[in-house]
Amino acid sequence: MPNMRMDKNPMPEQAPDVRNKNFLEVTTGYTEEMAIDEAQRCLNCKTRPCMEGCPVSVKIPEFLTFMKDGDFEGAYQKIKETNALPAVCGRVCPQEKQCESKCVRGIKGEPVGIGRLERFAADYHMANVEDKIEVPQWNGKKIAVVGSGPSGLTVAGDMAKRGYKVTVYEAFHTAGGVLMYGIPEFRLPKDIVQKEISTLKKMGVDIQTNVIIGRTLTVDELFNDMGYDGVYIGSGAGLPRFMGIEGESLNGVYSANEFLTRINLMKGYKFPEYDTPVYVGKNVAVLGGGNVAMDAARSAKRLGAENVYIVYRRGREELPARAEEVEHAEQEGIEFKLLQNPTRILGNEDGWVDGMEVIKMELGEPDESGRRRPVEIAGSEEVLDIDTVVVAIGQTPNPLIRQTTEGLETNKRGCIIADENGLTTREKVYAGGDVVTGAATVILAMGAGKKAAEALDKELCGK
């Protein structure tokens, strides 16, 4: 008999006023008892609506069946059949918009905590089971993957399993892409990312850091000089967008990329133990309403800022961030200034930020994204007392690859054009993730990688 309790087992977590002063993981994970109890809420629907909501088609009811019986390793192996990074996805996927949004239990109560259970299975495996890795026999082909973020790692894993020699090229000194430089430690511990990457290395994947494709090597050189049979580009959306308002070059204005990279990849939160500094003032404004904005705001709070504001031009309903991130941010004391838009950043004579002017907005007719368009309310300008500004209004793909690869077409936003299998306008060059879609989610990037790996394999091995 399924457990008919209406709500999910709550996730154990550090108290808000404790965690907003440290970088340890916010949520501490289910116990075995909670995991079994939660899994028993699954009705094991024949139609499996939850699976339709998953971009990598995790066999959800099947892994939950293992969980119900306390076979956590069995559950993990079931997830792993289709998802290369379960410990990551269990933590950062927007489940409320994906699997859990389709769960029948969600009609009259809360859906099954699928994400929490995925995380539990993955953490259980990491803590208790030694990976048995079989390196398949080499099929004689080698491929290059550009970028070691979620989509590149997915392709690397899938192709290595199929017998390809895979080299992953990473521009930074550490592999992991946005999982390392973007998402903070308190939401996704870096050990977990590195463990997933070390599994890939054991499968024979070669990871070359400090190589910038488009500078150190070009896509053409990968084929002509290095002899790769195929290339997958998963270089992400790394170029920060700015507002284009007065004062953005003042000291104390960061792109979210710079702010988060200093903190996460360079471990600026441990300055001076680590050499990279990160300046955070007393009053911080983070511009934007997505996950990156939440990460930046919560990091600023942890670094000691007294007041941290999310300044977003639409309303609460429109915030693009994961529901859990918004709730966590609120609990940690982040103040939301909704329906407000910055008009200029003010500076002192030394060139440092000392204020920001915002204008109030109201929502008008829906725009092409289907969200109601924010419209300025004339004369409602107000100056906020701000000394640090983090611009988190989105990223676009880095131009280095498109500038150096002839025949690789991009759209007007600079995203690489690829068909539904990831094939670009260049033969044997596939692409996926943010470099194709513009900034999106980890799981969508992984889904794109999965499809591209399948298509690339078909093209190269004709299966």
Add this chain to the structure above:
Amino acid sequence: MSYKIVEKKMLNPTVFLMEVEAPLVARKAEPGQFIILRIDEHGERVPFTVADFDREKGTITVIIQIVGKTTRDLAKLETGDELLDFAGPLGQPTPLEGKKKVAVIGGGLGTAIAYPQAKKLHELGADVTVITGFRNKELIILEEELTKIADKLIVATDDGSNGTQGFVTDMLEKEILAGEKFDEVIAIGPLVMMKFVCKLTEKYDIPTMVSMNPVMIDGTGMCGGCRVIVGGETKFACVDGPDFDGHKIDWDSAMKRGRMFADYEKHSCEDGHCRIGRTHKYED
């Protein structure tokens, strides 16, 4: 993979040269481009302009001035030691083709970056006047190397201790007034020096290229920390530059941005592990 230092030598009391094995970088590097290195796991990523390269040996030479913690730590390394990370070449190569007569100005350490550009211009057949400026004669670097490739070399010191007293701007103006017709001036050095060279060349209407060296993390366009205002537009020095039309740079904004992390650098430098320098301390 690590990157071996095949030669290290002091050029003056605070400036040293480091030749590093980095075959993939050396294969492609051109004058004007830069690299980013990290000494060890705890280190910062710091950009340095390529001072020389040897494609056959697979090495890149950088010339570094001791100004903060990282550069001081680098100065302690010797031939045979290794760097953890060394990435590049980054930025756009300086466009040097098709020039007939060029004045290349190097201020202090900027001379190290001006050298490969002057050398390449010389190889391309241009008439090259090199003007370098230092505070005093103890600080002069690369004089011998520059003599070999410059059609005319002027080394000036602020205090006149080498016999030629004056700023690089004075020397340049003297050349211009003597009737030398440069199609272009390339100025590399401290921001304030580049600013004054640009003011001078604006007066004489000579196109002037400068090399910007702002704070950055990745060097690939990702952090946006290196933004420079050029002709009213925001540019990223790492991907759009580092060379820009000096007459279009917003120098005041560039100089203010250059000071953003100055306090941290100073504090981090005092003994490497001091606890001051943070506005707010992270409680663990």
